[in-house]
Amino acid sequence: MNFCSHCGSAQLAFKVPEGDNRPRYICSDCGAIHYSNPKIVTGCLPIWEGRVLLAKRAIEPRKGYWNVPSGYMENGETVEQGAAREVREETLARVENLTLHTVFSIPHISQVYIHFLAELASPDFGIGEESLEVRLFTEAETPWKEIAFTSSVFSLKHYFEDRRKGRREVHTGKMEWRS
């Protein structure tokens, strides 16, 4: 942030506003306070006969790696609507009966991943614009060393483990920053 998005001034100070307890960008001219908050990445593990539909990423970051169909939640939608939209965009598949599966925080990049388990409405899917390849994986077939993000490994491991144990749980977790 170099300029105030409200008045266009370059006179921005990074300081603690009155009554607040952490620094924000404040415009010295118009007084606007510019907040920045974590983003939600929402997605689904689309299930068909115990297998999970994953998409190989066609875009950076982690291009060429497999991922749980997911992406940034957009304004004006519920978390579930966002999760179903991401599946449709990346795998051309339709999901139903979403149930919350994981909530995973990554504080050093200010992101929260919210993943649902969902049923594929039918085994029809295809390759969305942001994907290179889309396929269903059993636990044994899952390419663990080629999974794009830690949040997806967390969700996949818990899904297969819960399935083996015949239970359904919601799992919360976090990724600590390692230098």
Place this chain on the structure above:
Amino acid sequence: MNFCSHCGSAQLAFKVPEGDNRPRYICSDCGAIHYSNPKIVTGCLPIWEGRVLLAKRAIEPRKGYWNVPSGYMENGETVEQGAAREVREETLARVENLTLHTVFSIPHISQVYIHFLAELASPDFGIGEESLEVRLFTEAETPWKEIAFTSSVFSLKHYFEDRRKGRREVHTGKMEWRS
């Protein structure tokens, strides 16, 4: 948004970027795309002997109404850390053993409420800067008509119902906009 926060230009267009599918503010001068995404409100139902600690709001919106201690999640924290921080700020209380309780979307204001159940470390609490009053409520004592937000009613009703039924569940929900 009136000016580009990157280059200060007033030449902003609200249109769909190439490869995207929804309109964003795009700077016609430097090309910066300005995204806006939903915010997370995180908080706890702090429990002491089956009673829930609520705070009466000292600030708008809904000043004078009772609420689950909660507020905007901040960058650099986990959802759980944010929830515990909000409890501390609003009620001066310390919570532990947080477990996920509700995830509640309000799409027309682009917010997602994430509430945890938490144990009060001790029955010590006080009135934080943004609160007028803080107290523990049983189900019968809960001032249902003076609860600040729908998301809090959702969490409180589910907590007391689960308690009566001797179960622990994670609940997801949404508020539909009514004109």
